[in-house]
Amino acid sequence: MRPPAETIVVGAGPAGAAAALALAEADLAVTLLDDNTRAGGQVFRTGGRTRRGPGWDPRGAELRARIAASPAIDHRPDHEVVAIHADRSLWVRDADGRVVRMAPRMLLAAPGAVEIAVPVPGWQRPGVFGLGGLQLLLKGAGTVPTGPVVLAGAGPLLYLLAAQFRAARVPVAAVIDAAARPGFSTLLGLAAQPSLLAAGIGHRWRLLWGGIPVLRRHAVTAVDGDRSGVTAVEVARVDENWRPLPGGRRRIAARTLGLGFGVRPNIELTRLAGAEHGWDTGLGGWFPKRTDALETTVPGLFAAGDGAGVLGVDNALDEGIIAAAAIARRLDRGGILDWRAAAAAGRRQRRRVFREALADWSALRPGIFAAADAETVVCRCEDVTAGEIAEAVRLGYRAPGPLKMATRAGMGLCQGRVCATAVQHLLAEAAGIDPGAVPPPSVRAPLRPVPLDGFTEMAAD
Amino acid sequence: MLAGRPNPRLTCALYPSSPAPAAPPTRFRRLDPDGRLVPLTVDGQALELPEGMPLAAALLTHGFDAFHRSVRRAEPRGPWCLMGTCLQCIATVDGRPQVRTCRTPVAAGMVVTLGS
Structure with missing residues (x-):
């Protein structure tokens, strides 16, 4: 196995993969660590599917092929970062379960996002999943609920997943959206990205066509069940702050519930490294503060993609290029990537209107926790x-x-x-x-459970 | 198996007088019924599951909804995030405790013990 490169990218999702490919173009060796078995992150996940079905995205296959073909990229799947230290050095659990130390000159954190969980009575029952979790079962394992399914929460994934389930002939009993119907100004903002707005309207029409009821300004307030898991959900109207209103509960029979209120940046790496963080509900919550070159407040530690602010896959691909260009400049290989980075930065700026409209419509509102x-x-x-x-x-x-x-x-x-x-x-x-x-929670190593014997070789060094 | 089950909607449309289909025994089904099946043991029970499929997904399609019991209330719990974050899908696999089954591909001869 090659020794770790001068530059390490953590996460082989769209941001990390785009960065690694751009660095390779600038003739820089890069070690690409990923805790998944295949590159592409959650958004481009495919494993287990033998056919192209709902959720299949050709961009994922292309990214994987280009990473595999690049001699400059040392892609290491099934590697988890378990610690990051103040000097940017890492402890990494490798595919054999051993913990190894790596000390890169430049480090890019592209850890992606994690789902925002909103607890309601009974949500711990088997059969209740994160919306993203249900979509990963579809995309990554070709596994779908037999139904009836209720999908609840807020945001675009609600409609995308409902449309994908409909295409896979999964009986969807209802879609429960805490957000109100997007208003004129929201639609105007969303129109800044016409293809995404058109896709969203397409999903909505497919639900209408398929006779799937959509309850807006409603939320799941309880999950009923028996020993095996979910049997029904209780639904109530919510106010504009998404706080459930008294009275008027209705029950919907369901064997599977997908509950999701969007995703938030996974900040454990940047937090453990000691970077400064801010709070912005439009970005999904806490996020690492960055310069225009996407460097955090820890010198040499860059952050790109949804792990630094949830702005979606197109933005993550662009941020990967911007961060790669900045890292290349720092390693005296600047120039080659600069025009691509400038184009990416321009697109990133233009996307802002869309993301603000999206956040205005569907970003988490605190009243929902009253459920x-x-x-x-x-x-x-x-x-x-x-x-x-x-x-x-x-x-x-x-x-x-x-x-x-x-x-x-x-x-x-x-x-x-x-x-x-x-x-x-x-x-x-x-x-x-x-x-x-409220300050963000503290983060401690090891970030994931590691058996003690994983450390024995490193301790012997 | 599950793939051979008639589509309940179709059945009702073609035979309006037929009784409503009973609730399916499992919460999940596979979209692609193809793929090589390999033998493994789950809670002492011999099963054949699709090789390489995430173990959590394979177990869900076989009617396993709860994978472990929670520490304080001892309630049954099942997978939630399917991306290695929540650790709600943990099981003992080949003697190793707390293995995230959502990240573990099905392999021949595996011995899986659920804590449910």
Whole structure:
């Protein structure tokens, strides 16, 4: 195996893959680490499909072919970064389960996004999935629910997945959207990206044509079930802040529920490296602060793609090129990529209007967390309820760190990845402060569970 | 198997007088019924699953909805994110505990123990 290159890219999704390919074009060797078995990230996931079906994207196949054909790219699938240190050095769990140390001169974090989970009573039942999770079962494993399915939450994925399920003959009982119908000004903003707006309207029409009911300004407020899992969902109207309104509950029979309110940047790498972060609901939540060249506040650590602000796949492909150009300049290989980076930066700027309109329509609104009652499990790993969190806040634990010590919320196997946004909003609600004023949760190594024997060889060095 | 099941909608459309189809036994089905099946053991039960398919997905199509029990309430829990983040799909695979089944491809001879 080759020694790690001077430049390491973490994540082989659209941002990381585009960056690695651009760096290779500039004759720079790059080590491309990815925790998945195939490049392409979640958006271009295909594994397991033997045919082209719903969710298949030719851009993923092209990226994978170009990475495989590039001698400058050392692509290492099934490698997970378990720690990053202040000097930018990494501990990486390799495909054989050993932890190895890597010390790149330049590091690009392209870790992508994770789903925002909104706890409601009963959401921990088997048969409840993240919307993205259900889509990954379709795209990555050719596996679909037998139905009936309810898809609930907000954002474009709701309509895309419903249309994909319809194409795969999956019985969709209802689509429950917390957002209102997009208004004229929102549509005008979305029209800045005509093809995406047209695709969205196409999905909506396919649902209408397929007779799939869409309830706007509604949310799932409870999940009923038996021992095997979900049997029905309870749905209520919500106000403009997405807070469920009293009365008027209706029940919809369902065996599978997809629940998703968009995605947020996966900031564990940039947080652990000590980079400064900001809060913007339009970007999905906490994000690493970056220069125009996409460098974080940690010198030599760049961030690109949805992991630095959820702006979608086209933006991630462009940010990969911008970051690669900046890294090439830093390694005295500038010039070659500059015109491509300038074009990408222009497109990135023009996309802003669209993303603002999209966020205005469907970005998470804090009222939705009122759907959780005192008995609702918030932290699935440690079974911590909303009532326990509210009680701890009342006792004075007013930041995620102390709250974690007091309740164990976020202390389990997933290290708070699923419940972070919910804990933040429940804390803000109970403390009477703005969610953006709650500091992001602390991050500690190892980022993923690693058996101790994985460290033995590194310790011997 | 599941692929041979008639489409319930079609059945109802063609035979309006036929009774409504019973609820299918599994929550998930495969879109492509092709692919090589390999033998493995799940909770002592011998199964044949499609080689290379994510183990979590393969188990879901075989009626396994819960993969482990939660630590405090001992409630059944199943996969949620399917991208390696939530660790709700963990099982013991070939003696290794807490393996994320959503990231583990099905391989011949695997021994899987669910904690449910």
